Amino acid sequence: MTKRITIHDIAREANVSSATVSRVLSNSDYPVSAKLRTRIQQLAEEMNYIPNMIGKQLKTDNNMTIGVIIPSISNPFYAAVMLGIEEAARKSGYQVLLCNSLQDKSLEEGYLKTLVEKQVKGVILSSISGNCKLLAQLLRMGLHVIAIDQKLDLPDVLQIEFDYWRGGQMAANYLLEQGHRRIGYVTAPLDRPSRQQIYTGFFAALQAAGVELNEALVQVAGDEKEVYDGIYEFENGKRLTRQLLELEAAERPTAIFACNDLTAFGVINELADNGLNVPDDISVMGFDNIEFSRMMSPALTTVKQPNYEMGKLACSMLLDRLRQDNNYETGVMLLPQLVVRNSVKQYLA
Amino acid sequence: MTKRITIHDIAREANVSSATVSRVLSNSDYPVSAKLRTRIQQLAEEMNYIPNMIGKQLKTDNNMTIGVIIPSISNPFYAAVMLGIEEAARKSGYQVLLCNSLQDKSLEEGYLKTLVEKQVKGVILSSISGNCKLLAQLLRMGLHVIAIDQKLDLPDVLQIEFDYWRGGQMAANYLLEQGHRRIGYVTAPLDRPSRQQIYTGFFAALQAAGVELNEALVQVAGDEKEVYDGIYEFENGKRLTRQLLELEAAERPTAIFACNDLTAFGVINELADNGLNVPDDISVMGFDNIEFSRMMSPALTTVKQPNYEMGKLACSMLLDRLRQDNNYETGVMLLPQLVVRNSVKQYLA
DNA sequence: GTGAAAGCGCTAACAG
DNA sequence: CTGTTAGCGCTTTCAC
Numbered sequence: 001m002t003k004r005i006t007i008h009d010i011a012r013e014a015n016v017s018s019a020t021v022s023r024v025l026s027n028s029d030y031p032v033s034a035k036l037r038t039r040i041q042q043l044a045e046e047m048n049y050i051p052n053m054i055g056k057q058l059k060t061d062n063n064m065t066i067g068v069i070i071p072s073i074s075n076p077f078y079a080a081v082m083l084g085i086e087e088a089a090r091k092s093g094y095q096v097l098l099c100n101s102l103q104d105k106s107l108e109e110g111y112l113k114t115l116v117e118k119q120v121k122g123v124i125l126s127s128i129s130g131n132c133k134l135l136a137q138l139l140r141m142g143l144h145v146i147a148i149d150q151k152l153d154l155p156d157v158l159q160i161e162f163d164y165w166r167g168g169q170m171a172a173n174y175l176l177e178q179g180h181r182r183i184g185y186v187t188a189p190l191d192r193p194s195r196q197q198i199y200t201g202f203f204a205a206l207q208a209a210g211v212e213l214n215e216a217l218v219q220v221a222g223d224e225k226e227v228y229d230g231i232y233e234f235e236n237g238k239r240l241t242r243q244l245l246e247l248e249a250a251e252r253p254t255a256i257f258a259c260n261d262l263t264a265f266g267v268i269n270e271l272a273d274n275g276l277n278v279p280d281d282i283s284v285m286g287f288d289n290i291e292f293s294r295m296m297s298p299a300l301t302t303v304k305q306p307n308y309e310m311g312k313l314a315c316s317m318l319l320d321r322l323r324q325d326n327n328y329e330t331g332v333m334l335l336p337q338l339v340v341r342n343s344v345k346q347y348l349a
Numbered sequence: 350m351t352k353r354i355t356i357h358d359i360a361r362e363a364n365v366s367s368a369t370v371s372r373v374l375s376n377s378d379y380p381v382s383a384k385l386r387t388r389i390q391q392l393a394e395e396m397n398y399i400p401n402m403i404g405k406q407l408k409t410d411n412n413m414t415i416g417v418i419i420p421s422i423s424n425p426f427y428a429a430v431m432l433g434i435e436e437a438a439r440k441s442g443y444q445v446l447l448c449n450s451l452q453d454k455s456l457e458e459g460y461l462k463t464l465v466e467k468q469v470k471g472v473i474l475s476s477i478s479g480n481c482k483l484l485a486q487l488l489r490m491g492l493h494v495i496a497i498d499q500k501l502d503l504p505d506v507l508q509i510e511f512d513y514w515r516g517g518q519m520a521a522n523y524l525l526e527q528g529h530r531r532i533g534y535v536t537a538p539l540d541r542p543s544r545q546q547i548y549t550g551f552f553a554a555l556q557a558a559g560v561e562l563n564e565a566l567v568q569v570a571g572d573e574k575e576v577y578d579g580i581y582e583f584e585n586g587k588r589l590t591r592q593l594l595e596l597e598a599a600e601r602p603t604a605i606f607a608c609n610d611l612t613a614f615g616v617i618n619e620l621a622d623n624g625l626n627v628p629d630d631i632s633v634m635g636f637d638n639i640e641f642s643r644m645m646s647p648a649l650t651t652v653k654q655p656n657y658e659m660g661k662l663a664c665s666m667l668l669d670r671l672r673q674d675n676n677y678e679t680g681v682m683l684l685p686q687l688v689v690r691n692s693v694k695q696y697l698a
Numbered sequence: 699g700t701g702a703a704a705g706c707g708c709t710a711a712c713a714g
Numbered sequence: 715c716t717g718t719t720a721g722c723g724c725t726t727t728c729a730c
Contacts, residue, residue, distance in 0.1 A: 001491045006707055017717045022709060030710090031715055048486060053466045054407045055707025058722045063403065065446070065467070074432045074640070076425055083423045086449050090456075095463060097414070098447040100435050107439075114444060117402045118414070137397060140351050231640055265644040272646045291423070291580055292641050295614040297621045355723055366701045371725060379726095380699060404723025407706045 066122040067115035069099045076290045084311025105129035122318045159331035167303045167336035168201030179347035184253035186240045237266020255283035279345035299341035416464035416472040418448045425639045433660025454478035471667045508680035516652045516685035517550030528696035533602035534567045535589045586615020604632035628694035648690035
């Protein structure tokens with residue numbers, strides 16, 4: 001194992017001071033004679049010099065890395081967000097530390113602390129805990145936080161919101177337009193604001209259309225710990241659909257809305273297992289528009305949440321903040337978009 | 350923004366030296382009187398002390414983070430690998446920097462350099478370039494590398510291999526058993542060793558069974574730059590399937606094998622677009638067993654490549670190396686497993 | 699059991 | 715233009 005080369009090694013070799021070497025190798029605009037400059041660059045090349053950023057960081061207090069905390073990268077929604085984040089980060093020379101909170105509050109907190117210990121100056125967070133005590137403290141210490149996906153009630157946290165309420169409403173209205181009145185609603189636990197908002201938006205639209213709430217058609221998963229092996233949502237969809245299928249034929253929904261695409265896949269799968277065809281026997285609608293929703297057959301009708309764009313936007317807003325250290329920008333609200341495909345069919349009563 | 354607290358601040362407050370504070374707060378086993386110990390811990394708590402790992406790192410040369418370079422996190426196969434890696438890392442107090450090489454050699458190299466500059470001591474790499482020059486240099490400088498998925502021909506790189514050849518063979522044999530003889534082969538460019546091995550394994554099995562190679566049935570994607578928007582594989586499957594469908598009816602394959610599940614989804618989708626049902630009209634088989642393969646209908650018959658396990662194993666092997674600094678362990682070869690579902694049907698000539 | 703001091707690799711006043 | 719020097723926050727000899 002060859003010894004690590006430092007600027008001092010190069011300085012000695014070139015008979016200059018390490019300050020000069022630093023000035024050349026860190027692309028400072030400080031004046032250095034062309035002769036020395038090339039000599040040093042050449043030497044650095046020859047000696048396979050690799051700068052030690054830890055030294056630089058300690059001095060400059062800027063480590064060019066941000067943190068991302070999401071529930072699970074195995075959820076393709078967050079994978080797309082992550083890709084957007086990383087892309088924006090790379091373009092600015094930043095790197096990103098990925099943390100999967102796995103829906104575990106203490107893990108989330110632990111990661112937050114570790115990131116700050118590592119002197120990360122910015123974090124993109126899809127919080128499951130909404131732990132404002134810790135977060136407020138970290139903000140006071142200069143951490144910049146962008147909240148995506150889940151709203152955080154802190155004044156200094158920039159929000160990339162998404163209009164879940166309108167998304168839910170949009171879904172309901174589409175199903176109504178297609179003639180559906182007995183609509184099943186299948187959702188993971190309503191513990192996250194996002195899920196609650198979809199829920200309220202959805203039923204507000206139904207109510208506005210004079211469709212009364214039928215509790216038997218609303219299936220909410222229990223609050224048991226979500227084991228995030230990545231297949232949870234799918235199984236959830238299957239399980240809750242089984243419960244809907246226990247209804248008498250006349251009571252059964254003509255369409256089922258699921259709180260996200262993965263859950264919708266579970267719904268469709270369970271229906272197929274019971275010999276029911278989508279959309280001929282029953283219509284299904286999802287939420288998110290993950291890539292796979294268009295790969296399924298039938299291709300899934302869903303509400304688009306711009307995941308990749310959300311990641312890109314979150315990251316560039318964060319980097320802006322880090323660079324200018326201003327807290328003046330305002331948050332943004334991304335809007336849903338209806339994606340009509342083939343899993344919903346007109347219902348003719 | 351409150352001032353950052355350092356051990357010196359605490360030392361001053363407690364009327365002790367910073368050395369003592371360090372000994373207490375870094376959980377050193379160095380003897381410190383119980384009285385001072387509790388006093389210091391209490392003070393650190395009160396003052397909201399957060400250690401600065403950069404300072405520690407500069408001294409100890411160990412930053413508790415590893416790097417991961419994969420083609421794209423939007424590919425669910427790598428997302429699962431990543432989840433496994435992160436899980437193993439977390440259990441040992443490590444964090445992970447995620448880098449998407451997007452099938453771009455220069456990006457891959459850039460990341461490798463940046464990681465080393467950041468003093469990362471270990472990297473898990475699914476290389477697309479196989480750039481051994483740079484890698485060899487970094488290894489000499491003490492970097493530890495675990496290669497997953499793609500083989501790297503360097504003695505000091507530990508390999509987590511997967512028997513792609515046998516996987517290809519396994520797929521072919523299954524299709525043969527099911528009575529298929531005219532089998533289409535759809536693959537992304539054969540530029541990565543993994544794809545080549547699946548290919549050779551597959552056709553070795555066909556040959557062994559006396560099935561002659563029909564070049565018209567083999568569709569290899571051109572070597573054009575793969576735009577990694579995550580949907581590439583899917584579109585590729587669609588495009589290549591269209592080409593297969595241009596064959597005269599009698600020449601058409603009775604089954605199609607795709608080099609990975611995403612491509613298989615494209616194949617199925619394109620077949621559906623052409624009014625062909627899977628598996629009734631034509632059978633389709635994938636490779637990888639990503640989670641969605643079981644969510645599709647028909648559920649995809651495929652060859653399992655243990656992705657999550659691969660990530661976990663890679664990470665724990667890497668951490669073993671970092672801790673013991675030994676290069677003695679041997680690599681491992683993970684074996685494929687046939688996953689029979691509903692997308693392949695027996696062919697009765 | 700505790701403290702003083704050196705130093706990890708780098709940058710940035712300041713001086714020349 | 716170039717060099718000297720003083721740290722960034724922490725650990726770790728070496729004294730006491």
